[in-house]
Amino acid sequence: MTILDLKRLVKDFGGLRAVDGLNLSVQEGKILGLIGPNGAGKSTVFNCIAGVYPPTEGEIYFDGTKINNVKPWNLCKQGLARTFQIVKPFSSKTVLYNVMVGSYVTTDKRSVAEDRALAVLETLSLLDKKDIKAGNLTIADRKRLEIARALATEPKLLLLDEVMAGLRPTEVDEMVKIIMGLRDSGMTIFIIEHIMRAIMALSDWIVVIHFGRKISEGTPKDVASDEKVIKAYLGEEYGVS
Amino acid sequence: MTREKLQSLSLVLIGVIAFGLPLLVRSPTYLHILVLLFLYAYLTTSWNLVGGFAGVLPLGHSTFVGIGAYTSTVLALQYGVSPWIGMIIGGGLAVIVGVLIGLPTFKMRGAYFALATIAFAEGIRVMVENIEYLGPFKLNGPRGLQIPPLNTGLANFMFAEKEPYYYIILVMLIAVLALTYFISRSKLGYYLSAGGEEPEAAMALGVNVARCKLIAMAMSSFLTALAGTFWAQFTLFIHPKSVMSLDISFEIAFIALIGGRGSIAGPVLGAIILRPVSDLCRIYFGDKLPGLHLIIFGVLLIVVMIFQPRGLQEPLTKLYNRFLDRFAAQPDRIR
Ligand SMILES: Nc1ncnc2c1ncn2[C@@H]1O[C@H](COP(=O)(O)OP(=O)(O)OP(=O)(O)O)[C@@H](O)[C@H]1O
Ligand SMILES: [Mg+2]
Numbered sequence: 219m220t221i222l223d224l225k226r227l228v229k230d231f232g233g234l235r236a237v238d239g240l241n242l243s244v245q246e247g248k249i250l251g252l253i254g255p256n257g258a259g260k261s262t263v264f265n266c267i268a269g270v271y272p273p274t275e276g277e278i279y280f281d282g283t284k285i286n287n288v289k290p291w292n293l294c295k296q297g298l299a300r301t302f303q304i305v306k307p308f309s310s311k312t313v314l315y316n317v318m319v320g321s322y323v324t325t326d327k328r329s330v331a332e333d334r335a336l337a338v339l340e341t342l343s344l345l346d347k348k349d350i351k352a353g354n355l356t357i358a359d360r361k362r363l364e365i366a367r368a369l370a371t372e373p374k375l376l377l378l379d380e381v382m383a384g385l386r387p388t389e390v391d392e393m394v395k396i397i398m399g400l401r402d403s404g405m406t407i408f409i410i411e412h413i414m415r416a417i418m419a420l421s422d423w424i425v426v427i428h429f430g431r432k433i434s435e436g437t438p439k440d441v442a443s444d445e446k447v448i449k450a451y452l453g454e455e456y457g458v459s
Numbered sequence: 460m461t462r463e464k465l466q467s468l469s470l471v472l473i474g475v476i477a478f479g480l481p482l483l484v485r486s487p488t489y490l491h492i493l494v495l496l497f498l499y500a501y502l503t504t505s506w507n508l509v510g511g512f513a514g515v516l517p518l519g520h521s522t523f524v525g526i527g528a529y530t531s532t533v534l535a536l537q538y539g540v541s542p543w544i545g546m547i548i549g550g551g552l553a554v555i556v557g558v559l560i561g562l563p564t565f566k567m568r569g570a571y572f573a574l575a576t577i578a579f580a581e582g583i584r585v586m587v588e589n590i591e592y593l594g595p596f597k598l599n600g601p602r603g604l605q606i607p608p609l610n611t612g613l614a615n616f617m618f619a620e621k622e623p624y625y626y627i628i629l630v631m632l633i634a635v636l637a638l639t640y641f642i643s644r645s646k647l648g649y650y651l652s653a654g655g656e657e658p659e660a661a662m663a664l665g666v667n668v669a670r671c672k673l674i675a676m677a678m679s680s681f682l683t684a685l686a687g688t689f690w691a692q693f694t695l696f697i698h699p700k701s702v703m704s705l706d707i708s709f710e711i712a713f714i715a716l717i718g719g720r721g722s723i724a725g726p727v728l729g730a731i732i733l734r735p736v737s738d739l740c741r742i743y744f745g746d747k748l749p750g751l752h753l754i755i756f757g758v759l760l761i762v763v764m765i766f767q768p769r770g771l772q773e774p775l776t777k778l779y780n781r782f783l784d785r786f787a788a789q790p791d792r793i794r
Contacts, residue, residue, distance in 0.1 A: 294664060319653040
């Protein structure tokens with residue numbers, strides 16, 4: 219079952235075409251990886267899906283309905299959650315407070331919101347930090363908090379934008395484990411990532427974009443050996459392990 | 460005694476002191492100063508719903524004070540409506556005006572929002588100054604309206620002594636503080652803070668930031684207008700400069716910033732610190748240096764922002780918590 223479908227998506231910023239006629243679809247229960255060099259338009263794709271920018275052209279379907287002009291908060295209520303590449307914690311508030319903002323989306327009751335937030339923190343091993351101010355967290359924990367907040371909204375589809383950037387190798391391994399755990403629990407995930415060994419290990423299917431255009435797609439193995447992909451990345455230090 | 464009990468006890472103690480104060484303070488001058496102190500604590504707490512939790516800096520709340528004052532006064536003078544009922548009607552009018560001001564301005568950020576709210580407030584004040592009759596309602600332009608002190612009593616919201624006013628504003632203050640406490644712990648409170656701090660992240664988490672701000676603005680306008688009616692009944696004379704001037708809006712902002720925006724105790728602490736400065740300056744330097752209190756506020760604001768950017772409530776809350784920790788028995792020691 220297709221949960222997310224992009225049809226000839228185009229996004230212009232003034233004269234710059236950041237996304238150029240992109241087709242792709244995300245299957246329920248699977249992990250789709252989106253890769254591409256810096257500035258390829260990956261985050262812009264997420265921002266279009268999540269309702270931050272209305273697409274210039276094309277259509278976006280989520281869960282069977284067209285969502286081109288649906289506002290971010292309504293998309294969240296419909297079951298679409300996202301993280302930000304540049305993390306945006308509510309810095310002056312505690313970790314628990316941050317996550318409760320997310321868990322309030324399906325309830326008005328404080329106790330329900332709190333219980334769900336605590337459960338999410340537990341699964342992400344953040345429970346012992348629940349009373350720390352978000353602004354005082356390490357970068358690895360901030361990335362985790364981004365995921366925790368998004369999960370607290372109980373999404374059907376989770377968009378993860380470079381949640382491993384800036385992490386140490388051991389922290390990357392932990393994050394990979396967390397994401398695999400989410401997939402095993404039935405969550406559908408659409409993930410942008412520069413760390414190749416992570417995205418290769420996680421993804422069921424990978425789409426590669428360059429200058430906003432799809433240049434390749436396939437299983438991690440196929441994509442890694444695709445000439446066009448290697449060329450697009452040439453000059454940059456992306457090894458495929 | 461447990462920590463929670465000690466905490467409730469200290470709050471009850473503060474309440475008892477507040478209610479008992481008029482028994483000690485007999486001088487009408489000092490009672491007057493106390494009434495204004497509570498009035499500003501109330502105004503700033505109402506303002507704090509928008510200016511503190513929603514993270515914007517409205518500088519036009521004097522408009523709502525004016526709407527409250529004029530509505531109840533006009534209704535009482537021309538139609539004999541009890542100020543208590545006029546108070547509620549004024550609150551309703553303020554909600555309409557507040558939402559109308561909020562709709563276009565909440566899209567703006569930082570200084571632009573602050574300036575826009577100043578513009579609206581000043582615009583409305585200048586208009587009232589130049590309006591003798593608004594339809595059938597007599598506003599009397601710059602001369603304002605006098606309420607003849609004829610029928611004193613609770614039903615008419617009019618008293619010969621200061622004490623009743625003191626208790627009314629005290630009860631209003633406690634009510635608005637309780638309301639703020641419940642809101643800060645509710646979904647709306649979480650959404651307001653989240654939207655104020657990181658609007659994009661909040662929206663992605665399901666928060667309709669603009670709508671939350673409008674709800675906060677509506678509540679804040681309503682509560683502020685109630686204080687306007689109180690003010691009118693307390694002074695029995697209102698004119699645009701007294702109940703609609705920007706000085707009120709600025710003093711509220713000073714109290715909030717120095718006391719601590721977005722906290723419950725901040726507005727009260729700020730009022731306790733700033734109001735006496737303001738009153739003493741007016742009493743002792745009123746004719747020689749009329750603007751002195753504003754200069755002192757400015758200096759205080761700079762010093763506080765350098766050393767305690769989150770306001771004086773932060774060190775004082777810490778001190779209070781340390782006091783609680785020190786004197787509360789440890790739970791395991793009780794057993
Ligand atoms: N709000 C915006 N206004 C104007 N241009 C933008 C905006 N957002 C992105 N762009 C431009 O669109 C292009 C794609 O940016 P985008 O952030 O989507 O790339 P990306 O693939 O996520 O890159 P990275 O790997 O560095 O995160 C870039 O050239 C960028 O400068
Ligand atoms: Mg990006």
